[in-house]
Amino acid sequence: MVEKRTPLPVAEAVERVLEHAMSLGAEKVELEESYGRILAEPIIASSDVPPFDRSPYDGFAIRSVDSTGASGDNRVAFNVIDHIGAGEVSTKKLAPFEAIRIMTGAQLPEEADAVVMFEQTVESVESVTIRKPFGAVENVSLQGEDLKKNEVVIASGSFINPGTIALLATFGYSQVAVSKQPVVGILSTGTELLSVGDDLAPGKIRNSNGPMIVAQLKRMGLHCKMYGMSIDQLDESYEVVKKAAAETDCLITTGGVSVGDFDFLPAIYERLGAEVLFNKVAMRPGSVTTVAVANGRYLFGLSGNPSACFTGFELFVRPALLKMMSASKLYLPHTTARLGEDFTKANPFTRFIRALYNGDTVSPAGFNKSNAVSSIARGNALIVLPGGTRGYQSGDAVDVLLLGVEEGSDRWTL
Amino acid sequence: MVEKRTPLPVAEAVERVLEHAMSLGAEKVELEESYGRILAEPIIASSDVPPFDRSPYDGFAIRSVDSTGASGDNRVAFNVIDHIGAGEVSTKKLAPFEAIRIMTGAQLPEEADAVVMFEQTVESVESVTIRKPFGAVENVSLQGEDLKKNEVVIASGSFINPGTIALLATFGYSQVAVSKQPVVGILSTGTELLSVGDDLAPGKIRNSNGPMIVAQLKRMGLHCKMYGMSIDQLDESYEVVKKAAAETDCLITTGGVSVGDFDFLPAIYERLGAEVLFNKVAMRPGSVTTVAVANGRYLFGLSGNPSACFTGFELFVRPALLKMMSASKLYLPHTTARLGEDFTKANPFTRFIRALYNGDTVSPAGFNKSNAVSSIARGNALIVLPGGTRGYQSGDAVDVLLLGVEEGSDRWTL
Numbered sequence: 140m141v142e143k144r145t146p147l148p149v150a151e152a153v154e155r156v157l158e159h160a161m162s163l164g165a166e167k168v169e170l171e172e173s174y175g176r177i178l179a180e181p182i183i184a185s186s187d188v189p190p191f192d193r194s195p196y197d198g199f200a201i202r203s204v205d206s207t208g209a210s211g212d213n214r215v216a217f218n219v220i221d222h223i224g225a226g227e228v229s230t231k232k233l234a235p236f237e238a239i240r241i242m243t244g245a246q247l248p249e250e251a252d253a254v255v256m257f258e259q260t261v262e263s264v265e266s267v268t269i270r271k272p273f274g275a276v277e278n279v280s281l282q283g284e285d286l287k288k289n290e291v292v293i294a295s296g297s298f299i300n301p302g303t304i305a306l307l308a309t310f311g312y313s314q315v316a317v318s319k320q321p322v323v324g325i326l327s328t329g330t331e332l333l334s335v336g337d338d339l340a341p342g343k344i345r346n347s348n349g350p351m352i353v354a355q356l357k358r359m360g361l362h363c364k365m366y367g368m369s370i371d372q373l374d375e376s377y378e379v380v381k382k383a384a385a386e387t388d389c390l391i392t393t394g395g396v397s398v399g400d401f402d403f404l405p406a407i408y409e410r411l412g413a414e415v416l417f418n419k420v421a422m423r424p425g426s427v428t429t430v431a432v433a434n435g436r437y438l439f440g441l442s443g444n445p446s447a448c449f450t451g452f453e454l455f456v457r458p459a460l461l462k463m464m465s466a467s468k469l470y471l472p473h474t475t476a477r478l479g480e481d482f483t484k485a486n487p488f489t490r491f492i493r494a495l496y497n498g499d500t501v502s503p504a505g506f507n508k509s510n511a512v513s514s515i516a517r518g519n520a521l522i523v524l525p526g527g528t529r530g531y532q533s534g535d536a537v538d539v540l541l542l543g544v545e546e547g548s549d550r551w552t553l
Numbered sequence: 554m555v556e557k558r559t560p561l562p563v564a565e566a567v568e569r570v571l572e573h574a575m576s577l578g579a580e581k582v583e584l585e586e587s588y589g590r591i592l593a594e595p596i597i598a599s600s601d602v603p604p605f606d607r608s609p610y611d612g613f614a615i616r617s618v619d620s621t622g623a624s625g626d627n628r629v630a631f632n633v634i635d636h637i638g639a640g641e642v643s644t645k646k647l648a649p650f651e652a653i654r655i656m657t658g659a660q661l662p663e664e665a666d667a668v669v670m671f672e673q674t675v676e677s678v679e680s681v682t683i684r685k686p687f688g689a690v691e692n693v694s695l696q697g698e699d700l701k702k703n704e705v706v707i708a709s710g711s712f713i714n715p716g717t718i719a720l721l722a723t724f725g726y727s728q729v730a731v732s733k734q735p736v737v738g739i740l741s742t743g744t745e746l747l748s749v750g751d752d753l754a755p756g757k758i759r760n761s762n763g764p765m766i767v768a769q770l771k772r773m774g775l776h777c778k779m780y781g782m783s784i785d786q787l788d789e790s791y792e793v794v795k796k797a798a799a800e801t802d803c804l805i806t807t808g809g810v811s812v813g814d815f816d817f818l819p820a821i822y823e824r825l826g827a828e829v830l831f832n833k834v835a836m837r838p839g840s841v842t843t844v845a846v847a848n849g850r851y852l853f854g855l856s857g858n859p860s861a862c863f864t865g866f867e868l869f870v871r872p873a874l875l876k877m878m879s880a881s882k883l884y885l886p887h888t889t890a891r892l893g894e895d896f897t898k899a900n901p902f903t904r905f906i907r908a909l910y911n912g913d914t915v916s917p918a919g920f921n922k923s924n925a926v927s928s929i930a931r932g933n934a935l936i937v938l939p940g941g942t943r944g945y946q947s948g949d950a951v952d953v954l955l956l957g958v959e960e961g962s963d964r965w966t967l
């Protein structure tokens with residue numbers, strides 16, 4: 140007897156998963172450990188940036204009023220009364236037709252309101268002459284022009300990127316409040332699975348989904364607990380899943396979710412009293428992806444087929460983990476691109492095709508079946524083809540989800 | 554006296570840097586440590602994938618020839634002689650009109666050449682009937698259909714992504730040959746610099762470039778040595794730079810490369826006997842970016858201005874480090890996008906504007922000066938506007954370099 144399952148549209152399935160995300164709270168980490176974490180509180184400017192009017196150039200600080208009427212025929216001379224580098228503050232105050240030699244980043248002296256760049260001057264032993272007038276605050280970086288004190292600069296829920304780190308350093312955050320990271324477990328099921336160090340044997344393959352998901356988590360900056368590989372025996376599997384689910388915020392299993400005679404996860408979910416959010420999604424690959432929740436914790440039942448497993452992780456697990464961390468950007472980056480070759484296969488389900496995106500066109504990354512491994516490694520994106528559509532022609536605009544595009548390009552094309 | 558410097562076009566400067574990359578050789582790491590590293594040798598298929606003909610569905614393995622002529626009116630019955638799950642191999646061999654119950658992933662039994670899915674059958678106690686004919690290899694995953702034994706699957710120099718890990722696991726690589734990572738040092742110069750934990754003082758700012766570069770390196774999976782902050786004194790700075798350069802493959806300094814009175818790096822490069830590749834680039838921000846080579850090691854002199862420092866790292870340091878690791882993709886990912894707002898400032902130099910790219914349009918990420926900090930944190934891309942061009946209008950197509958776009962989207966828009 141084959142169980143009938145009703146496929147859920149992908150967007151609805153994602154939404155249903157996200158509704159059950161449990162927030163994990165915050166913790167403090169050292170600034171140098173905060174890259175890639177999610178901000179658990181906004182960054183507030185603790186000072187103006189810049190904190191004082193300063194010179195953006197190497198040159199001479201002057202009173203702009205003294206430069207009135209300066210021209211090539213009527214050079215105006217200034218008496219240089221001091222010399223300051225960045226970090227120094229002059230104790231002198233400019234009187235009329237006085238200048239202070241000033242370096243990039245140094246605070247403007249009292250009474251100065253403009254900076255003349257070296258290139259705009261002619262220097263003699265004691266004085267410097269200019270040949271054009273300068274306006275008030277010309278060549279001055281004004282206090283607070285970048286950011287004002289007490290301004291909310293970056294919202295809570297933002298990913299901490301290198302620029303965020305620069306801001307945190309600027310404002311003296313030696314510790315940063317970040318969202319706690321979920322404890323994620325991985326359990327690969329399947330009697331056919333060997334470990335990576337094993338020799339192949341008849342009917343057996345090496346477990347590639349487990350290591351792959353570890354890397355998918357690592358790409359998100361997350362670590363995980365491995366629960367080894369389980370053989371397809373109900374009682375034993377139940378105990379392993381029960382223990383793993385109790386020790387983690389999110390347990391990812393691979394395999395065992397289909398309608399096969401040894402696919403015990405549906406029965407295990409039932410024994411655990413888990414709420415099954417869905418067990419069929421209108422997508423290819425990965426239609427058997429099953430998501431359940433027990434005691435507020437996620438149980439992700441991904442397909443045992445590598446391409447389906449990979450896609451299920453990126454579409455469902457990734458946003459769920461990000462939501463647990465209260466991230467503001469939950470979804471994969473997306474764009475549109477021209478299809479680089481014909482794709483004629485029609486399908487009633489939404490298709491996610493491993494693909495290579497080069498910033499302009501996107502092409503399938505090779506062998507396109509849910510059990511394919513090669514195309515995961517060769518691709519850096521997923522082409523999304525809505526369900527029910529017929530085939531696509533080369534040159535058609537298609538939706539693209541970006542995955543690993545940050546690895547870059549082999550061409551300098553600017 | 555101001556030194557005259559000749560600005561080099563950006564592409565030429567990048568090329569000049571890359572010419573001096575020293576290769577670092579390879580090392581072996583455990584598979585689970587290999588994510589994000591660069592492959593130092595190609596991945597060769599150690600077996601066919603799949604390694605045997607197998608069933609992609611839960612169903613019944615049959616001899617296709619027995620199904621000839623089957624129809625709704627003429628159901629063909631098969632005697633079920635065995636039952637195998639994935640990882641099991643049947644010891645039975647199909648005789649005419651015999652079937653073996655088979656689960657997804659299991660090896661096809663001898664003589665079987667087609668699989669009938671559960672949904673395509675009617676089962677009784679001992680037999681199963683079908684109502685349509687099946688062709689040879691219908692519903693069969695054929696040995697080697699994804700990859701053939703001895704095939705070069707992934708080239709040396711590729712970034713190891715989660716899919717690469719799946720392939721390596723599939724082929725039994727418990728250790729992986731990867732390129733050694735460069736030893737990178739960071740030295741921030743400037744008498745105005747405070748540490749992140751310090752209170753602000755007149756004329757001083759906190760060092761944000763150092764922590765920012767640490768994070769830029771971390772984004773590349775690289776660690777670094779910190780050489781603290783140096784005050785702008787020639788002799789002392791020389792000793793620090795000399796020591797740091799000797800201990801690293803690549804020393805990144807920030808500040809001290811301009812023409813100011815306390816910008817000692819040009820003098821230090823000379824004392825070190827370093828070859829200065831260039832000290833002026835036709836770009837904004839970051840025109841003072843200086844790159845030198847001493848004893849085959851890089852000395853990157855980045856601007857002390859945060860936006861210029863950030864850009865200099867991504868344009869010059871990043872590809873150099875990747876080339877030292879023999880990576881095949883050296884350059885930032887790029888695309889084109891429509892400008893989301895007018896950008897009217899003209900400039901003879903090529904401009905790199907911190908920007909926010911949403912997969913469709915790209916807009917400047919705020920305050921646009923080389924000393925800006927906020928726009929680095931708020932952006933995930935750089936708009937590239939060629940030198941010499943006039944202003945741009947909203948809607949114009951512009952080149953975009955992607956930086957941190959992988960952080961994703963706040964909208965599910967498919």
